[in-house]
Amino acid sequence: MLRLPSLFSSFHAAKGLRLRAVLQGAWVAAGLALGLGLAGLAQAETYLPPARDLQSTAAQAAARHQPVVVMFSLPGCTYCERLRKSTYQWLVKDGYVVRQVEMDSSDRLLGFDGKPSTGKALARHYGVKLAPTVLFLGPGGREVAERLEGAGQPDFYGAFVDRALKQAELALGARPPVGTAPQS
Template sequence: MIGRRDAMLGLFIGQATGAWAMQAQALDASEQLLPTTDDLQQSLAFATRQGQPLVVLATLHGCPFCKVARENYLFPASKEGAVVTQIHFLSRMPLRDCAGRATSHGQVVKDLGIGVAPTVLFYGRGGKELAPRLTAGSTSDFYGAYLDERLAQARASFQSTN
């Protein structure tokens, strides 16, 4: 039989562990700037209705380069009309992939062979990648130019398939 002290200790440890797990899963303020999708197929359909490719940021919680890419480049692009969402490395959050299969964020990152955070992907109809992936990040002035180039390429490819 469990004594009162042992039960209280177990309750405390359980609450502390649960609070830590919740805190570890919580998105920081920067990560909340862009929507986190739970359905890539639905996000892609929305982007298509807007006449845009879907821009997907594969991000890692706590990654300083992801933060720079998100805050300085992708968030402003979303304000200018780009349809941008994010998926999270290592996350077990449920996600439907571009084919509609139930999986998780982390598994989609793995299935796509993404090994570097941040990675930006550009999708068109049917989940087809329309431009080369933009991998890694830096505080370099060239990142914005690389993003603009790939976004223009994705938009041109998207328009040519209409």
């Protein structure tokens, strides 16, 4: 009978060591997963020029007979990032005037009237409550096309942007590109 408790206790001791090793391994794995997850969050978002001086931005867009495309977003918004990457960075490369406004930001910017404002105040002014929301704005910050709220259907989002750009350009009296016949 003396051997039984010693076998029993050595079995439990070995089992305890295995459990401890498994738990330590789990903590290491959880730490690695957390570290990799945070590293993923730390990756830079796709760059869109921030709104700093919307009055001069509007003048720049007006010279091109284009709207100012303003994307209201939030830090860490995966839908915002998807649209920046799939659509809006390409508009910038194509020569459109696109600006991003962080809708929860208290950072100073100049509004369309040249007065100091913030991302929060601008979002409140335009009634933006959802990220992403994209506005197509003309002189004085007037909406010249239907706004796009949310990420929409990814397969059709580009068509919605194209429609809004055409609507905005018509409202702004944009000239047709050289070499195209006027449509009747």
